[in-house]
Amino acid sequence: MKTLLKGGTIVSSGGSRRADLLIEGETIAAVAPAIDPDGCEVVHVEGKLLFPGFIDAHTHFDLDVCNTTTADDFSSGTKSAVCGGTTTVIDFACPNKGESLQYGLKLWHTKADGRSSCDYGFHMTIDDWNETIRAQIPQMLEAGIPSFKMYMTYPAMMIGDKDLFLALKELHKYGAIAGVHCENAGIIDALIEEHKTAGLTGPSSHPLCRPNPVEAEAVAHLLRIAEVAETPVIIVHLSTRQAHAEVLTARARGQKVYVETCPHYLLLDDSVYFQEDYSAAARFVCAPPIRKKADAEMLWQALADGTIQTVSTDHCSFTLAQKDAGRGDFTKIPGGLPGVETRGILMYSCGVAAGKITQEQMCSLLSENAAKLYGAYPRKGVLQPGSDADIVVLDPAREGVISASDQHSAAGYTPYEGLRTRGVIEQVYLRGKLTVQDGTLLRQNRGIYIPRRPGTL
Ligand code: DUC
Ligand code: ZN
Numbered sequence: 001m002k003t004l005l006k007g008g009t010i011v012s013s014g015g016s017r018r019a020d021l022l023i024e025g026e027t028i029a030a031v032a033p034a035i036d037p038d039g040c041e042v043v044h045v046e047g048k049l050l051f052p053g054f055i056d057a058h059t060h061f062d063l064d065v066c067n068t069t070t071a072d073d074f075s076s077g078t079k080s081a082v083c084g085g086t087t088t089v090i091d092f093a094c095p096n097k098g099e100s101l102q103y104g105l106k107l108w109h110t111k112a113d114g115r116s117s118c119d120y121g122f123h124m125t126i127d128d129w130n131e132t133i134r135a136q137i138p139q140m141l142e143a144g145i146p147s148f149k150m151y152m153t154y155p156a157m158m159i160g161d162k163d164l165f166l167a168l169k170e171l172h173k174y175g176a177i178a179g180v181h182c183e184n185a186g187i188i189d190a191l192i193e194e195h196k197t198a199g200l201t202g203p204s205s206h207p208l209c210r211p212n213p214v215e216a217e218a219v220a221h222l223l224r225i226a227e228v229a230e231t232p233v234i235i236v237h238l239s240t241r242q243a244h245a246e247v248l249t250a251r252a253r254g255q256k257v258y259v260e261t262c263p264h265y266l267l268l269d270d271s272v273y274f275q276e277d278y279s280a281a282a283r284f285v286c287a288p289p290i291r292k293k294a295d296a297e298m299l300w301q302a303l304a305d306g307t308i309q310t311v312s313t314d315h316c317s318f319t320l321a322q323k324d325a326g327r328g329d330f331t332k333i334p335g336g337l338p339g340v341e342t343r344g345i346l347m348y349s350c351g352v353a354a355g356k357i358t359q360e361q362m363c364s365l366l367s368e369n370a371a372k373l374y375g376a377y378p379r380k381g382v383l384q385p386g387s388d389a390d391i392v393v394l395d396p397a398r399e400g401v402i403s404a405s406d407q408h409s410a411a412g413y414t415p416y417e418g419l420r421t422r423g424v425i426e427q428v429y430l431r432g433k434l435t436v437q438d439g440t441l442l443r444q445n446r447g448i449y450i451p452r453r454p455g456t457l
Pocket of ligand 2: 058060
């Protein structure tokens with residue numbers, strides 16, 4: 001059976017055009033001004049925007065953090081993803097220190113295979129550097145993993161300068177790339193000690209122990225290491241204007257640097273941490289923390305001028321009961337926010353409809369750039385013949401309201417409760433099959449592993 005999406009507006013980075021789109025099996029067979037409907041199931045999408053399925057290149061499902069496990073595993077996390085228009089997630093496989101990359105990969109397949117409702121790939125976390133790990137890098141590429149992650153903070157995962165440098169150089173040999181979590185661990189530790197000694201143990205201490213220069217220093221530090229290693233890098237979840245300035249400085253001296261930010265840095269501000277009620281504040285604890293309005297304004301500008309390339313979510317969800325672990329000690333609040341379901345509509349409503357970015361830029365930021373950078377293009381990230389028929393049908397004329405009660409995440413709350421949206425995601429197609437209609441999941445567990453190769457952007 002063929003499906004014809006008739007009369008919609010096809011969005012790509014290069015422009016938008018009215019066209020019919022023909023799906024045959026799992027892929028797009030044609031995109032043209034007027035396709036013969038004979039023998040097709042016809043779906044009228046006049047007045048609707050058609051985006052390539054969104055890619056969320058930064059999720060943490062079924063991850064052990066802070067003596068607990070994220071509320072969302074691959075089952076609930078990918079249902080949440082696809083209901084929000086995300087047809088592919090790239091999650092961070094995370095072996096513990098001392099475990100091999102192969103072990104981490106096997107473990108993440110066990111977590112994801114057969115229970116994912118959108119397609120998925122993995123980045124591999126490098127939290128140790130030794131001969132065994134070095135020797136396993138080519139095996140990761142053979143397994144479809146050309147992207148890695150390193151942390152400059154968090155004792156369980158952080159990696160020192162020497163290992164970071166050696167790992168970056170090694171990855172570059174294979175055309176692989178690393179995303180790096182940039183925060184200066186030493187300053188954070190010292191500020192936490194100061195706050196605890198002064199008896200300041202509530203959630204409001206969280207942002208105060210991770211001020212903007214903590215991120216900017218780490219970004220500058222990483223970029224000098226990458227300069228010597230002659231290696232491109234990705235700054236994940238960039239949140240501050242000072243860190244962005246460091247990226248521009250490195251680019252001006254000739255370095256290739258990619259930047260990701262997240263909706264919570266664009267849409268929220270640090271007043272969330274200074275609410276009286278513990279639970280109201282603790283639910284927003286994440287790292288880096290949510291910043292000031294001036295940072296958010298600069299990030300929007302950077303999306304519009306192209307100096308930031310991707311918007312992913314860093315979805316790392318905990319229930320409010322899990323967040324309760326930090327009553328009396330803010331360092332015990334498990335860090336992370338739910339967001340995988342709301343990214344698409346938030347970026348449309350608060351970005352495109354608000355006039356901050358164009359729909360073509362939204363397409364690049366949520367889909368096309370991630371597909372290219374992470375090596376899934378043109379299978380993913382574009383609506384053209386031969387590509388997977390992953391399609392988001394968005395009605396710009398309708399309005400909606402974000403509410404946790406409609407969402408599929410196990411977190412039980414959303415940071416955007418009550419937010420009114422311009423635009424509604426009406427339908428989501430996953431490899432040719434209608435998978436979501438008006439927020440209702442019609443098909444589950446159809447997601448498959450997407451092997452990738454080294455990407456370019
Ligand atoms: N930040 C979080 O808040 N949680 C998980 C990992 C991260 O980088
Ligand atoms: Zn993360």
